[in-house]
Amino acid sequence: MNGNPVVVDDELDLISELFPDIYTQLAPPSQEAKPKRRRRRRNRGEQCTITGLKKRKLRQEQVNLLEQRFSEEHKLESDRKDKLAAELELDPRQVAVWFQNRRARFKSKKLEEEYSRLKSAHEHAVIEKCRLETEVLKLKERLADAENEKRRLSERLDNGLGGVSNSPVSSVTMMDQQTPWPGDFRYDDDMFFLESGCIIDGIQWVGPFM
Amino acid sequence: MNGNPVVVDDELDLISELFPDIYTQLAPPSQEAKPKRRRRRRNRGEQCTITGLKKRKLRQEQVNLLEQRFSEEHKLESDRKDKLAAELELDPRQVAVWFQNRRARFKSKKLEEEYSRLKSAHEHAVIEKCRLETEVLKLKERLADAENEKRRLSERLDNGLGGVSNSPVSSVTMMDQQTPWPGDFRYDDDMFFLESGCIIDGIQWVGPFM
């Protein structure tokens, strides 16, 4: 058990075949019976690499150091770069390239994080919005009721009657839906909250994409 | 004016130097006086490519065809792939790789689009939320006023007085801030809308990232 599923062959660098090869476009019409399936288990003599390029991959220890430096500073001044390159026994250019790629990776990763954070924030906002909408509705109803009662009471006062029994006012009144308050707020019923995985504000929810 | 800032040299493929080179880790301590600034305009004999590999880049026409096929189908069956490769005079492997990379690009692009759409949707939602919050506040005020008036009126009725003059009720009443309505809604004052480039719902707005 446990096994070692990840057999990074860092160590077994079979520094073998080297391939001169022009590359330019590779595979011009000059080909006779292309090898078909290449890389038949641990291929050795077969190139199959199209460019002739061979192994790559920095050793874990190298990556560790690079990663550490990166966490300290996302950029490198050339002198730092050269020193690091010496430490790692790498071409300074490789170090530079590594940093470039790392910055790019960092950026896209950041985007993904931002996206999911934004997504949940938006979900919360939408729910809040919904809650507020219903609250507004309820308040309007209450207000309408209150206004009705007020009217009723003042009528009673006008008529000089003394009955104090507050007759139950119909809960749903048309009144304020017809005539909005003179205030500066209006109510537009555009979109609403839908169950799960649906469309809100023109965004297809849940399923990341395609 | 105008000039031709983009001088893609697709045509002038100087199929020149070829570099054997093992690559393995590149640049062991074997280096004497590294060339420093490389590529002094149209370098020719200098390699500078660390791996020794030379040009790459498919010709525009090739990209065009690939792109067209991609728009028809994001995947390729092997027979289609081989045919396409023949048409383009490329190694089938290159075609396969191109499609993989294209799919990856497609995906991340999609993410970016989704992100900006989501972002504006969220902005709208937040603004709406704000509007609703102030609306709720106003409604509560109104309601409080109405309730006060009701109380006043019924008191007057109880006292048997007939004065109808509606004395101006203080606009801000403590009442409903102290005792929330028995309804099922509550009001939590968490975050609010800030000017531009700020923090809303824990998301730093505006500046994409770092």
Add this chain to the structure above:
DNA sequence: TAATAGGCCGTAATAAACTGA
């Protein structure tokens, strides 16, 4: 059951466009 073709992912490396001194 092992070999295999193809997909995705992560990443190295290149090229080109851009930027600042």
Add this chain to the structure above:
DNA sequence: ATCAGTTTATTACGGCCTATT
């Protein structure tokens, strides 16, 4: 306006996973 260093877009490779044979 040259040149180093940077960003963005590309090409390619290697590992890992899965369905197929």
